[in-house]
Structure formats: C-alpha cells, structure tokens
Amino acid sequence: MHTSEKGVAFLERHEGVVLKAYRDAVGVLTIGAGLTKASGVVDPKPGMTITREEASRLLALALERNYEPAVRDEMPRAEQHEFDAGVSFHFNTGAIARASWVDAWLLGEWDLARSKLLLWNKGGGKVLPGLVRRRGEEFTLLRWGVYHGAPPAAGDVRVAREVVPLDPTELAAVRTGFASLGYDPGEGLAGVAVEVVRAFQADHDLTVDGIIGRATLSTLQRMLDARKKAATTAAVGGGAGTTAPIAAETAAAAGDFPAWAEWVAWAVVALALARLAWLAWSYRDAIAARVQGVAPGLAARLRRV
Structure with a gap:
C-alpha cells in the first residue's frame, strides 16, 4: 500500500510546501514538504529553488523510501485512510514503531487509541496548538476516513492568507512577533496585513507571496x-x-x-x-x-x- 492522493494532500497541508530553501526554527535548511538533508532525497542549499512538480516527486520518493515501509510493518491490514493517517503521524514524528496508539488500534480499542495519539502534541517540551490540531485530524482520518482540508474561504484581501489556519491564540502570537520585529501587522485586521508579510519575506530572502506558510x-x-x-x-x-x-x-x-x-x-x-x-x-x-x-x-x- 502507498499513500493516496488525498493522503498526500493531507500531509502537504500540515507540512506546507515551500519551493525555496529556508531554515526551520532550529536552523536546518528545508525545502518542499518539510524535507531536509536527513530525508535522503534532497540536500537543500541556501537559495535553492525547486518546482512544484519536483516538490511532489521528492515527497513521493521520501515516503516510499523512508516512511511507508515502516507504516506497512506496524499497521498490517490497514485500510487506505488508516494507512494515510499512519504515514502523516510517522512523517511528523518518526515514531510509528514505538507509538502505543498503534497497539490500541490493532486491538480495535478506539478510545484508547485516540487518547494515546493525542499525547503526541509537544515540541521542545511544550504543548503546541498546531500539533494538537494535527493529532486530532489524524485520529478523525484514522477512525472515520475524513480528510480535512477544504480550501479557506475568500476573506479580506488586505490580510495575508494562512496555509494552515491559526487559532486566535496563535494568530495573536504571530501578530505580536511581527510587531516586536518592527513590522506593524495592521490595526483592526483579523490577521496580518499582506503588505507586511511581503516586506518581511523580502527582508529575509523568502519567496515573496504574501502567504503565511511554514x-x-x-x-x-x-x-x-x-x-x-x-x-x-x-x-x-x-x-x-x-x-x-x-x-x-x-x-x-x-x-x-x-x-x-x-x-x-x-x-x-x-x-x-x-x-x-x-x-x-x-x-x-x-x-x-x-x-x-x-x-x-x-x-x-x-x-x-
């Protein structure tokens, strides 16, 4: 079994697809759907750019080599949507072989599987709202085969679009972050002014698209x-x-x-x-x-x- 098209879309929505190399929060050069040198399929360099087609090819190659085999081993007889949920989890954590929610899933104990899966919500020792949301969506996919991710509704054109919608607390932190660095996020806006995001991207050698992505x-x-x-x-x-x-x-x-x-x-x-x-x-x-x-x-x- 391989990751389905809907499973890949689910994964890309959570990882984001970036076509110009950037440094992640800890300084590791990254490109595409969260791919680093450790992926074994690409060695990002400063200033490196790829096409959308190449990003898809690299992700498929990384899944085939590094992630899908482990999920097949740990989740035998998985249905497609269950396999896709396992791949998303493993791509994010690399921990499918030691995750206790898999044992609960094998036994059909859904409540226990949910509680165990939702425990994987920390980064750097802190609970991260983005991971809380991701684990919740992974369980919904695992249990009921529901692939979240309808395109965001059209909104205020003055506000930068968010690849992954931010909850109010996360958005407030992002606005405060921009402001503390000297980028006025805009008064009275339910988000960050698109011109401010573009200016920040230009100053930091990112793709200038006015989109708040990874x-x-x-x-x-x-x-x-x-x-x-x-x-x-x-x-x-x-x-x-x-x-x-x-x-x-x-x-x-x-x-x-x-x-x-x-x-x-x-x-x-x-x-x-x-x-x-x-x-x-x-x-x-x-x-x-x-x-x-x-x-x-x-x-x-x-x-x-």
Whole structure:
C-alpha cells in the first residue's frame, strides 16, 4: 500500500510546501514538504529553488523510501485512510514503531487509541496548538476516513492568507512577533496585513507571496529567538565584561581576593564573547536581514554559508 492522493494532500497541508530553501526554527535548511538533508532525497542549499512538480516527486520518493515501509510493518491490514493517517503521524514524528496508539488500534480499542495519539502534541517540551490540531485530524482520518482540508474561504484581501489556519491564540502570537520585529501587522485586521508579510519575506530572502506558510513562520520564530538569545547573552556578557575583571583586580590589590581570581574573571568574559560569536554564527540569517539594506553583498555572503 502507498499513500493516496488525498493522503498526500493531507500531509502537504500540515507540512506546507515551500519551493525555496529556508531554515526551520532550529536552523536546518528545508525545502518542499518539510524535507531536509536527513530525508535522503534532497540536500537543500541556501537559495535553492525547486518546482512544484519536483516538490511532489521528492515527497513521493521520501515516503516510499523512508516512511511507508515502516507504516506497512506496524499497521498490517490497514485500510487506505488508516494507512494515510499512519504515514502523516510517522512523517511528523518518526515514531510509528514505538507509538502505543498503534497497539490500541490493532486491538480495535478506539478510545484508547485516540487518547494515546493525542499525547503526541509537544515540541521542545511544550504543548503546541498546531500539533494538537494535527493529532486530532489524524485520529478523525484514522477512525472515520475524513480528510480535512477544504480550501479557506475568500476573506479580506488586505490580510495575508494562512496555509494552515491559526487559532486566535496563535494568530495573536504571530501578530505580536511581527510587531516586536518592527513590522506593524495592521490595526483592526483579523490577521496580518499582506503588505507586511511581503516586506518581511523580502527582508529575509523568502519567496515573496504574501502567504503565511511554514517558511515564513519558521523564519519569524528564528528571528524572535535570535533577538531573545542575543539580548540575554549581551546582558550577561556585558555585566561580566564591565564589572568582573575590575572587581577581581581591585579585590586582589586590596589583599581580599586571590590573585588567580582575576584570571577566572577574564575567562568568564572570554566565554561570554565566545557565546556571542556562536550566536552570531548560528543566527547569521538574522544578521543578514539586519544588514540587507546597507550591505547587501555581506547579507548575500552570510546567507550562502
């Protein structure tokens, strides 16, 4: 058995299909329907683009090589819609072989299968609303064969379209994120202004389509993480750099502090500076976005590495 066309559409709706390589929230280069180098079918490079047809081909190849065999092994005699639900889960988690909901499904214990499946809702130790929704839709597909995903109704043309609809809490967080980075999401709009999304995409070397998809959301999260980590490290490093060596030297001169303590203080400063350098390298795409206007050549070089 292979994933059906409706199953592929279900998967692509949750993963998003991005035709230009981008870095996910943890910095891994990604393209197509969430495909990274680890997929074994593509090695995304900065600036790489593919066609929609190629994205479909790569996804089909990844499913055939890496995901469908495991689902066939763990879900024998599955009906098509059950197989598609298993593939969606395994593509997202890689955990079909150790998921206890599969055992419950094999026994026909649907209530237990549902409760066990819904437990897979965390990312980075936190419950993520998007995963809560995905697991719920996967169970509905598994149990009743219902493929969610009608096209979104036409709305305010001033508002950016969302590939996966965001609930009010998620939307509020996205609006706050754009605003904190200096992109006014628009007052009185039930979403984010499409012009703002386009500006953000242009500044961060994304496909400028005015659509809030996986690449835009991942980049937004990376920029917010970069700002938070840089502020924290700068505060710690700045404090150490301006007070620790002076305090240690003064104390040592007064005979109240061992002389070696000054070297320890300078080591703390060196570690703080090293962390700043590591953050600068890890979030070089964030730096590229900041210098794009004044040093486009430097921005391009930062994005190529």
